[in-house]
Amino acid sequence: MLDLAAHIEALIKDTSLLEEIHFDRRADVLEDLDAMPLEGSLWQKADTLRARLERIDECLFEKLRNGIRNGTYELRDLVDTYVHPRETGTGYDNLDLFVNRLLSYRPLPEQTMTLEPDMVYFQKTPARIVFDMVGKINLASEDVFIDLGSGNGQVVLLVHLLTGVHARGIEYDPTLCAYAQDMADSLRLPGVSFDNADVREADLSQGTVFFMFTPFTGNLLHNVLERLKGESRHRSIRVITYGPCTAKVPGGPGTGKVPVGNWLTPLHPISTDAYTPAFFQSL
Incomplete structure (x- = not known):
């Protein structure tokens, strides 16, 4: 069985997650955090980590959107740099998360x-x-x-x-x-x-x-x-x-x-x- 406390501590110490290039890994970690049955101080630690990772992504996507606006970035190059999507299968994956964050600066309305x-x-x-x-x-x-x-x-x-x-x-x-x-x-x-x-x-x-x-x-x-x-x-x-x-x-x-x-x-x-x-x- 996974030791949640040890796992959260390991994630907190993993400084590579703070590097903007590792969007794929952050996406996986954020998904895992949402699925973990956390309570009390462990939940607070996970929530603090979640906020740090989400802030990195916010800064990343604002930079990438600015690059698209001024013609600095090409979409395909960005995807090749930041995402490793599934080749086959149905449903959504990290490529969808990346595209959603890149193209949309506000939530989808009803x-x-x-x-x-x-x-x-x-x-x-x-x-x-x-x-x-x-x-x-x-x-x-x-x-x-x-x-x-x-x-x-x-x-x-x-x-x-x-x-x-x-x-x-x-x-x-x-x-x-x-x-x-x-x-x-x-x-x-x-x-x-x-x-x-x-x-x-x-x-x-x-x-x-x-x-x-x-x-x-x-x-x-x-x-x-x-x-x-x-x-x-x-x-x-x-x-x-x-x-x-x-x-x-x-x-x-x-x-x-x-x-x-x-x-x-x-x-x-x-x-x-x-x-x-x-x-x-x-x-």
């Missing part, structure tokens, strides 16, 4: 709009999925990336920071949309924009790459796919899906596809795992 039928409550896309997606989609400078149902804006911000392309989010909830735009403005990212709109009515005419993390189901998903099909008549587009909506995309795996016609083809073999990004090209 959604204020009542969702209409077939709308899905916002859930963050794991950051490693976005990194994987960017590595496979080969975005060019003339591309315009649009996240349909962009939530807190993290996917849009990451795509822009990783590629430099103009990236746009369309979000139904005004509070989430305003939050996302505030994050972009705070980092001084003019190539990022967010529109508070219903995707069924939003302007999609500039988009060349569209992303969906199952923001819709049923008839609403059908209507959005019909809109994308219409856009594909005017120019070549790509569609990236993540989550259960992949099975409903024409060209996706399985049965029960939305009957909008054969207008998409997979760019890569489609995994039977819904939580693997799927990439499609218009015909």
